[in-house]
Amino acid sequence: RGEERFKAIGPAEFFFRNIELTGFDNYTRAIFQTVKEMLDNSLDATETHGILPRITIVIERLNEAKASKEEEEKKEIKGSKDGIYRITVDDNGIGVPQDKIPYAFGRMLYSSKYVERQTRGTYGLGVKAAVLYAQKTTGEPATVISSPIKDKMTYRFKVSTNISTNEPDVKERGSWTKSGDWHGTRVSVIIEGNWRRARSKVVEYVRRTAIVAPYADITLITPDGTLIRYPRRTKEMPKPPKEVKPHPLGIDIETMKRIAQLTTAKTLLQMLTTEFQAVGAKTAKAILSMAGLEPDLEPKKLTEEQIKALVNAMKEYGTTKRYKAPSKEALSPIGEKLIKIGLKSMLNPEFVTAVSRRPSSYSGHPFVVEVGIAYGGEIPPSDAPVLLRYANKTPLLYNERNDVSWKVVSELNWKNYEVSFPAPLVVLVHVASTKVPFKDVSKDTIADVPEIEAEIRLALQEAARRLKRFIIKKRKEEELAEKVIT
Ligand code: ADP
Ligand code: MG
Structure with missing residues (x-):
């Protein structure tokens, strides 16, 4: 008595228990959110790489479903469901490398977008939240078919997430030689949802996406049997964003620790000039003298105190001397x-x-x-x-x-x-x-x-x-x- 039992849980278990944090808190929003996350990923995989997007979204009703009374009472997901749906999004993007597929779709917080660059995805969570929600409601793994650009093969995986370890759980895998030069990705999940209620929001999301992407060709096929198509209206595309180095004013202590651990720079001075934008040798020296740190310190050996002093000096330099504005190359x-x-x-x-x-x-x-x-x-x-x-x-x-x-x-x-x-x-x-x-x-x-x-x-x-x-x-x-x- 009087004793608590402590344990830590991983990210998969955390999001499995608190799925509402990711937008999957009711049957209606779940359909909307799945379409959104998959469509966003497809646009990132095309447009960010200079490919004119061609995307098809298919939502099929696999069967009507009504929750039993008991189920209604104990369930965690709000609202009522009206069926089981397969949602498939197919794109002509750059594809996902074979060895990355299980992780990209089966491990929380795994992403290719944790860099300074404007993209639609941000948390490394989007499509995995849909995979997790599928696991929770129908138990079905996601099916991913992908052929990376320049790869001679097409790969197929059925994958879900091991909730306790956050490792991908691969149920099936296969590959075949591709004919032609197809590249792209097709992702399917099978979820419980309420299409009748979700319909207007899904249609509106796709329509609004098409408004700002007149260079995309987007097709939506709904369970009602309707086909909505937004043909490409121009071949002009926004300039893709470039990955840039972080700006000194956007840095916090944790990020600085990570940079200091990962850098190949041998000295602090070198680290400041190579790992950040808007910092030349003169600025770097000024920052170091404000922080009271020697320029030739080894980045990996910095103490907690030294890191704090460095971050503070970087902020302070910004208020007194001003940096060059953050690079706009990263924007699109x-x-x-x-x-x-x-x-x-x-x-x-x-x-x-x-x-x-x-x-x-x-x-x-x-x-x-x-x-x-x-x-x-x-x-x-x-x-x-x-x-x-x-x-x-x-x-x-x-x-x-x-x-x-x-x-x-x-x-x-x-x-x-x-x-x-x-x-x-x-x-x-x-x-x-x-x-x-x-x-x-x-x-x-x-x-x-x-x-x-x-x-x-x-x-x-x-x-x-x-x-x-x-x-x-x-x-x-x-x-x-x-x-x-x-
Ligand atoms: P995020 O989009 O925030 O990075 P996601 O869970 O939605 O997180 O996706 C994880 C990663 O999977 C992406 O960063 C991307 O590299 C890859 N990915 C997902 N969908 C596609 C797709 N249709 N084409 C190419 N890569 C994709
Ligand atoms: Mg995403």
Whole structure:
């Protein structure tokens, strides 16, 4: 008595027990989240590598399912299910190397995206959360077929996760020589869900994805037997992001420890100039003298205290002397032209404009804000602007009113821009960064970081001014036409 038993659990077990943290907390959201994570991965695997995306999403109902009374009572997943579904996403991306497939799909927190570069994935969790959820609800492993670019083979795996060890559990594997030069990945999971409730959100997610990716060809086949296709509208693509070194202002103590352990630099001075952006020999020496550290110390032998002193000095240098701004090479904005093509082709408005701001930064992380406005034409009037939010090119559909974009768009005095509601107005806001400051693990809303808020406001004002000019001009033309008639 009076004694506790202690034990540690691994990441797979943690997320298995707390699956709601990953967005898989109810049957409806589970279908949405699965499609989202797999579609995001497919876009990363194509566009980031300069490949024009061709992606097919197929959702099949394998059987109707209703939970029994007992099951309803003890279950952890909210809502009611209406069937078992196989969700398959197929892309023409770079593929996954054979030896990485089991880990990429069967080990939590395993990712190729833990680098300074703008991508859709961030946590190394996305598709694995779907695999874990499949294990929890149907017990079925994921099926992955992949053929890496330049590889002569195609590989097939059935894989799930060993919950206690976080090791991939490979159930089946096979390979065959490929004919032609196909490359890409096809992933399937079998899950319980509620398609009838999820339908509108899934369709909207794919539609909004297609708005900002007019260079992609996306097909969605639903369990209702409908096929929705967004053909490619342009062959132009955003410039892919480049991997860059971390900026000194974005560094914390843990990251610094890791860098000091992994670096090949022999001295501290060398480490600062080779492992960071914006740090030349002069800056490095200044930082070291502020930290009271000898330039020829060996990075691997730094003590906890020395690491802390170094991180503090780096921050302090930023406040007194200023670094060069974080590199924008790591960013991949959509660009004004593609935003306009996207809005025009999908909404058929009378007027469209886009503003892509110059990159800026917050706490050592580069970011860029883009705003698009579409007005009139086939857009139905509404009492407030219809807001399309994006973070690193992925649509954000949940919790709109908690988002910084909502704040800025709803605070704008639209009357000053000749817009009175109800109005046929759609506003698109895109925040791209190597680190989008999400408010939550499920990545639904962006926090109101002052630098980002200010950029959104400037971009929105500029776009709204252009809209105002259009509205005034149109009104004048109409008045003139009336005069001519009467
Ligand atoms: P994240 O996307 O955050 O890295 P995921 O669990 O979604 O985490 O994916 C893990 C890794 O698997 C990715 O980093 C990527 O390298 C690889 N991957 C997943 N899906 C694909 C795909 N369709 N094509 C190529 N690689 C993929
Ligand atoms: Mg992902």
